[in-house]
Amino acid sequence: xxNFNYYMPTKIVCGRGCVVREGTQMQALGTHxxxxxxxxxxxxxxxxxxxxxLGNNGQRATVFDRxxxxxTVACVRxxxxxxxxxxADFIVAVGGGSPMDAAKAIATLCVQERSDEEIFAGGYEAKxxxxxxxxxxxxxxxxxxxxxxxxxxxxxxKTSITSPAMFPxxxxxxxxxxxxxxxxxxxxxxxxAFSHAMEGMLSRNATPMSDMLAKESLRILYPLLPGxxxxxxDDERDALLYASMxxxxxxAQSGTTAVHGxxxxxxxxxxxxxxxANGLLLGETLRLCREKGVPALEEILSACGDxxxxxxxxxDDLLGVREDLPAAELREYARxxxxxxxxxxxxxxxxxxELERIFMASCHTSR
Amino acid sequence: xxNFNYYMPTKIVCGRGCVVREGTQMQALGTHxxxxxxxxxxxxxxxxxxxxxLGNNGQRATVFDRxxxxxTVACVRxxxxxxxxxxADFIVAVGGGSPMDAAKAIATLCVQERSDEEIFAGGYEAKxxxxxxxxxxxxxxxxxxxxxxxxxxxxxxKTSITSPAMFPxxxxxxxxxxxxxxxxxxxxxxxxAFSHAMEGMLSRNATPMSDMLAKESLRILYPLLPGxxxxxxDDERDALLYASMxxxxxxAQSGTTAVHGxxxxxxxxxxxxxxxANGLLLGETLRLCREKGVPALEEILSACGDxxxxxxxxxDDLLGVREDLPAAELREYARxxxxxxxxxxxxxxxxxxELERIFMASCHTSR
Numbered sequence: 001x002x003n004f005n006y007y008m009p010t011k012i013v014c015g016r017g018c019v020v021r022e023g024t025q026m027q028a029l030g031t032h033x034x035x036x037x038x039x040x041x042x043x044x045x046x047x048x049x050x051x052x053x054l055g056n057n058g059q060r061a062t063v064f065d066r067x068x069x070x071x072t073v074a075c076v077r078x079x080x081x082x083x084x085x086x087x088a089d090f091i092v093a094v095g096g097g098s099p100m101d102a103a104k105a106i107a108t109l110c111v112q113e114r115s116d117e118e119i120f121a122g123g124y125e126a127k128x129x130x131x132x133x134x135x136x137x138x139x140x141x142x143x144x145x146x147x148x149x150x151x152x153x154x155x156x157x158k159t160s161i162t163s164p165a166m167f168p169x170x171x172x173x174x175x176x177x178x179x180x181x182x183x184x185x186x187x188x189x190x191x192x193a194f195s196h197a198m199e200g201m202l203s204r205n206a207t208p209m210s211d212m213l214a215k216e217s218l219r220i221l222y223p224l225l226p227g228x229x230x231x232x233x234d235d236e237r238d239a240l241l242y243a244s245m246x247x248x249x250x251x252a253q254s255g256t257t258a259v260h261g262x263x264x265x266x267x268x269x270x271x272x273x274x275x276x277a278n279g280l281l282l283g284e285t286l287r288l289c290r291e292k293g294v295p296a297l298e299e300i301l302s303a304c305g306d307x308x309x310x311x312x313x314x315x316d317d318l319l320g321v322r323e324d325l326p327a328a329e330l331r332e333y334a335r336x337x338x339x340x341x342x343x344x345x346x347x348x349x350x351x352x353x354e355l356e357r358i359f360m361a362s363c364h365t366s367r
Numbered sequence: 368x369x370n371f372n373y374y375m376p377t378k379i380v381c382g383r384g385c386v387v388r389e390g391t392q393m394q395a396l397g398t399h400x401x402x403x404x405x406x407x408x409x410x411x412x413x414x415x416x417x418x419x420x421l422g423n424n425g426q427r428a429t430v431f432d433r434x435x436x437x438x439t440v441a442c443v444r445x446x447x448x449x450x451x452x453x454x455a456d457f458i459v460a461v462g463g464g465s466p467m468d469a470a471k472a473i474a475t476l477c478v479q480e481r482s483d484e485e486i487f488a489g490g491y492e493a494k495x496x497x498x499x500x501x502x503x504x505x506x507x508x509x510x511x512x513x514x515x516x517x518x519x520x521x522x523x524x525k526t527s528i529t530s531p532a533m534f535p536x537x538x539x540x541x542x543x544x545x546x547x548x549x550x551x552x553x554x555x556x557x558x559x560a561f562s563h564a565m566e567g568m569l570s571r572n573a574t575p576m577s578d579m580l581a582k583e584s585l586r587i588l589y590p591l592l593p594g595x596x597x598x599x600x601d602d603e604r605d606a607l608l609y610a611s612m613x614x615x616x617x618x619a620q621s622g623t624t625a626v627h628g629x630x631x632x633x634x635x636x637x638x639x640x641x642x643x644a645n646g647l648l649l650g651e652t653l654r655l656c657r658e659k660g661v662p663a664l665e666e667i668l669s670a671c672g673d674x675x676x677x678x679x680x681x682x683d684d685l686l687g688v689r690e691d692l693p694a695a696e697l698r699e700y701a702r703x704x705x706x707x708x709x710x711x712x713x714x715x716x717x718x719x720x721e722l723e724r725i726f727m728a729s730c731h732t733s734r
Contacts, residue, residue, distance in 0.1 A: 002381050002540075002605045005389075009376035012576075014369050022372075173369075208609065209379075216579045238369045242575065 004207035007164065008252050010144050014173040014242065016234075019046070019134060023053025025170055029130040030090030032060040034083040036103035037094040038067045046094045046134050046177040054092070062086035067095070070158060070267060070274070071102040072151045073116055079106040083129075093133045093168070096189065097140030097149070097274065100133050104148035104166045107131050120152055124163035133168040136177040138240035139189025139275050141196055141248015143171035151268070157336070158264040158274075167252075173245060175237035183229060184273075186240075187318050190228045192275030193244035194221055195282055199257040200250035201296040202289060202347050210253035211299070217246035218303035225314055258350055259285050261342030262358065265333035272323060279319055283312035284361040285350075292348040323363045330359035371574035374531065375619050377500075377511050381540040381609065383601075386413070386501060390420025392537055396497040397457030399427040401450040403470035404461040405434045413461045413501050413544040421459070429453040434462065437525060437634060437641070438469040439518045440483055446473040450496075460500045460535070463556065464507030464516070464641065467500050471515035471533045474498050487519055491530035500535040503544040505607035506556025506642050508563055508615015510538035518635070524703070525631040525641075534619075540612060542604035550596060551640075553607075554685050557595045559642030560611035561588055562649055566624040567617035568663040569656060569714050577620035578666070584613035585670035592681055625717055626652050628709030629725065632700035639690060646686055650679035651728040652717075659715040690730045697726035 013022045026033075033054055037047060047063070054061045064082050067075055079102060083091070093103035107128040109119070133143035142148075146166040152159035178186070197217040200210050221243035224236055232240070263277035272280070289297040290308055297308070304311055334356035337343060343350065350358065380389045393400075400421055404414060414430070421428045431446050446469060450458070460470030474495040476486070500510035509515075513533040519526035545553070564584040567577050588610035591603055599607070630644035639647070656664040657675055664675070671678055701723035704710060710717065717725065 002542075002609055003383070003385075004379075004381050006379040006381070009378075011376075012371075012373040014371050014373070016370070018370075175369075212579065212583045242369055 002208060004209065006207065006209045006253060008144060008167065008249055010167050011170045012144070012173065012245065013170060016174055016176055018174050019049040019172045020053050020056070022172070023056055026053060026059070026092070026132050027057050029132060029169060030059070032062070032086065032088045033090050033092045034079070034086060034088035034106070035061055035063045035092045035094060036067060036079060036106060037063065037065045037099045039065055044136050044177040044180055046136050050092050050094055050134060062088055067099045067102045069098050070151045071098050071105070072153070073119055076102055076105040076109060076150065080110045083110050090129050091131045093131060094136065096135065096137035097142050100135065100140060100142035101148040101150065103131060103133070104128070104142070105150060105161060108148070108161065108163060108166060117154070119150070120154070120159045120161065122161070124161060126163050126165040128163065128165035131168040132170040132172065134172045134177070135241065135244070137181060137185060137189040138178060138237070138244035139192035141193060141244050141251065143168055144245055144248040145252040157268050157340070171245070173241050175234060175241045178237045178241065186228045186232070188273045188275035188279070189244070190221070190225055190240060190275070191279030191282070191315070191318060193217070193247045194225065195259050195275070195278035196247035196251045196256065197221065198282065198286070198300055199259055200247070200254040201300050202294060203254040203257050203345050204347050205254045205345055206296065206347070207253055210250045213246050214250040215299065215303040217243045217250060218300065221247070222304040222306065225318060229318065255345050256342050257346040258343050258355070261340035262333065262337045262355060264340070265336055266323070266363065270323065270325065276319070279315055280322060280362045281358055283315050284358045286311065288350060288354055288358065289348060294348045296347060322365050324365040325363045327360065327364055330364055331356055334359055369575060371576065373574065373576045373620060375511060375534065375616055377534050378537045379511070379540065379612065380537060383541055383543055385541050386416040386539045387420050387423070389539070390423055393420060393426070393459070393499050394424045396499060396536060397426070399429070399453065399455045400457050400459045401446070401453060401455035401473070402428055402430045402459045402461060403434060403446060403473060404430065404432045404466045406432055411503050411544040411547055413503050417459050417461055417501060429455055434466045434469045436465050437518045438465050438472070439520070440486055443469055443472040443476060443517065447477045450477050457496050458498045460498060461503065463502065463504035464509050467502065467507060467509035468515040468517065470498060470500070471495070471509070472517055472528060475515070475528065475530060475533060484521070486517070487521070487526045487528065489528070491528060493530050493532040495530065495532035498535040499537040499539065501539045501544070502608065502611070504548060504552060504556040505545060505604070505611035506559035508560060508611050508618065510535055511612055511615040512619040524635050524707070538612070540608050542601060542608045545604045545608065553595045553599070555640045555642035555646070556611070557588070557592055557607060557642070558646030558649070558682070558685060560584070560614045561592065562626050562645035563614035563618045563623065564588065565649065565653070565667055566626055567614070567621040568667050569661060570621040570624050570712050571714050572621045572712055573663065573714070574620055577617045580613045581617040582666065582670040584610045584617060585667065588614070589671040589673065592685060596685065622712050623709050624713040625710050625722070628707035629700065629704045629722060631707070632703055633690070633730065636700070637690065637692065643686070646682055647689060647729045648725055650682050651725045653678065655717060655721055655725065656715060661715045663714060689732050691732040692730045694727065694731055697731055698723055701726055
């Protein structure tokens, strides 16, 4: 029996040069943009294109380029303060997951006040400033999700905040901005997208729509993964960005699961890149799914066109030398992860012992 | 190179009993609903469920149940007048394509005045009353498109009006309302959905997103087509409604093509049911696509899992005895269709002679 909801109101505008060519689509968003970006995100041509498009529209712009990876509440507060002092009435996010997630939090918190303690308490109203997002990596899919993932120092992890108003109004996809992406970023973000598509299918909240999107994403993305370690073509970058967006549309419906729930520990305590953290944990998670007979696993492998060990080998090749963390620490991460809400969304919910096994197999090489 | 736009902001709520169970989602739409429906659409339980849900929300309701197949401008005017006199501020459409399309036109024309002559002139602003749609047939997909197709007596055809605000806010999908659908309606609407998915892929405006949606629709729909001639199960009706919605999402991106462009003549001049008109013309159109080497045809057949002649035989079986219309008349329809904007959207644009051949092969059995 079919029983699901689906909602993804973001307008997707995809194509080389689309920000300037279709920039008039931002006219309805407001009169003065706060551009939320990071120091390096700004150097790939995307910021220039956004400024050109806003200029063509006669819209003002104030640039906030101080977003760092895994954005903090303090960073979001700084953005809100700049937005208010500049008098901006809409937001354009330019960059990877961190600027996009910070932008969503800024767009929400500037119209819904919260103390630091309450930021992660949920219950946000569907109210936020309108946004356009310009992703410059193919990984997060944040341009088509209603989630902002922030560093949560209270719980020593990363936590999402969400409301339906956090879907951007417009997402501009132009693979050209990924041309000079460092190889390590290309590899890590691709693993993030891959994890989104897989976790979407391994979620209790998977729906026929999210499965359709995930399979299409995997069909496009999986064959491109090995190539992210080297030079990619324009067409490959376009395809990676498209597949990452499909994976974002997937988790906009299903949410993420155990891999993300565990990965946040590696990022919070060891500063492991978010996509890499997912990539590290993915293989052993899939092996556990095979043991537990999770039906979606076979559909995932069929979409990839590979075997379980083939997928694991592809990931191993992308990861190179794995982190080697002490067993006691990994045990502690298993204990912490077991409390994470993403774990409970897994079609097969791993026990704490199984989480420990995944951590050990993934990040303890000195056995 | 990927180059496309995608937009489909309707929230889809799918599941048995969803109108009442998730009826609170209509709370944000307004205080007083005009329910737009037809005499028979109202008898499958959907109208009762909508009235219950609105009652639970403390919302008022006025019923306009005078929508007939292939709604006219006069019918739309009548709906607008009732809406205004009742003081309704949102619309709930209940029924097949006719009530849904009439509802969209009412929602638009009550906030954008047009003379009868200007109704089909295009250029509508993105402004309409908010709507919820409850489809009770699996064919039109109108619940997820921004189009309203009305009878156009000026041009003696059916013509669409559109604006982004004509996407319903919510679509409630519950296959139970199709339980007592007459067999002929079940067959004809299924052929309409089938045509939408196929035409989406045969459109010049096909995109990677619309192709993904169309293929998923065809994979689900095609094996179910023969069964629409007999008793269907609950699960089959759910699947038909879902596939029809996917086909609607397809044409929301790509629009329709030659088959619809030609079919409107059969409906306007001979009152042939809309879905049947498409079904009649589809087989020979596909044969022309094969001759012209249209690449999407092979993808369509692969999604159906059948050969071209297998698909044609399936359609023949659904259609039964074909209409037999005079050659001179069909020649005239070819001439008229050649001017239709949908024809020009076909990946292979048929010449007038080819349109005549399709009409003759499809509706001239006395050769």
